Amino acid sequence: AVVSTQSGHYGRGRGMIESWDDHNVEMFISLASPQHGVYGSPPLAENFIPFLDWYSRTTIYKAIYSFLSQLVSVFNYYRDPTHYQMYLHKCKFFPYLNNELGEVAVKERQKTNFLRVNKLVLIGGSDEDIIDPWQSTLFGFYSEQGFEGEVLPMEETMLYQEDLFGLKTMHTRGDVVRCQYDGITHLQFRDHQDMMNTCIMPALEQYV
Numbered sequence: 001a002v003v004s005t006q007s008g009h010y011g012r013g014r015g016m017i018e019s020w021d022d023h024n025v026e027m028f029i030s031l032a033s034p035q036h037g038v039y040g041s042p043p044l045a046e047n048f049i050p051f052l053d054w055y056s057r058t059t060i061y062k063a064i065y066s067f068l069s070q071l072v073s074v075f076n077y078y079r080d081p082t083h084y085q086m087y088l089h090k091c092k093f094f095p096y097l098n099n100e101l102g103e104v105a106v107k108e109r110q111k112t113n114f115l116r117v118n119k120l121v122l123i124g125g126s127d128e129d130i131i132d133p134w135q136s137t138l139f140g141f142y143s144e145q146g147f148e149g150e151v152l153p154m155e156e157t158m159l160y161q162e163d164l165f166g167l168k169t170m171h172t173r174g175d176v177v178r179c180q181y182d183g184i185t186h187l188q189f190r191d192h193q194d195m196m197n198t199c200i201m202p203a204l205e206q207y208v
Contacts (some may be wrong), residue, residue: 015097017117024106027119029200034131035122036141036159037079037094041196044129044186057147065090082146091150099164107164115166121177123189123199130186138178139167154178178201 014035018027039125041056061080065087069075076093080086087147088095095101099110124137133142141157143149154160160168170176179199201208 002042014114018097018113020113021109023113023116025117025119027203028117029121029123030137031123031130031200032125032128032137034077034136035139036053036136036157037137037143038078038131039078039080039146040132042130042165043132047133061086079141080146081142081144081149081200084144098167100159111164111166115169117170117175119175119177119203121199121203122178123179123181123195125180125182125189127184128186138180164188 013030013033014029017023017028041052041060046053061078061083063069064075064078065080065083070092073093076091077097078087078091079094088101099107102110118172122138124131124134126134128134128137131137133140135141135151135153139160140151140160141156143152144208154167155169159165160171163169167176181189181192181195181199184195189195
């Protein structure tokens with residue numbers, strides 16, 4: 001089976017894979033999905049709400065990590081690197097998906113199930129206007145300094161280096177493909193023909 005997800009459904013896709021024992025998913029295609037979470041505010045929204053960028057850099061985390069906000073799915077993968085302990089204890093979904101929290105037996109099970117996937121295809125681009133940072137689509141993310149720091153590539157992130165759910169193991173065995181496709185926005189990833197020919201069809205050749 002091949003599983004493909006975009007944006008808000010990505011958690012469902014990876015979550016299903018990690019929690020499904022003996023699944024038959026051969027390939028997981030992540031299409032413009034925030035695999036490493038999000039931080040700050042969507043770039044597109046900042047064009048319409050002038051103070052949103054300032055708010056996202058100062059106090060938005062307090063609202064997002066509140067009880068009521070965590071009832072909204074989109075806030076369940078907000079990963080503030082400058083308030084990491086609050087993220088761990090207040091965020092109800094993402095720390096468990098990443099094996100940052102959880103019982104040892106559950107973590108081992110999720111990692112085993114994730115590594116049953118034969119190929120992980122990550123697709124994203126620098127003109128992404130919803131996910132911040134856009135590199136999250138390729139498992140990159142901000143350093144511990146947040147906006148004041150830099151965006152780290154996948155190999156330099158904690159999720160990868162500690163191999164929490166098997167990402168490093170999968171990459172080491174040669175089963176992670178990253179396809180950066182610039183020039184299109186978030187919603188355009190759904191049906192952009194050249195992007196599909198460049199990033200998706202080569203991955204599916206063995207099934208065609």
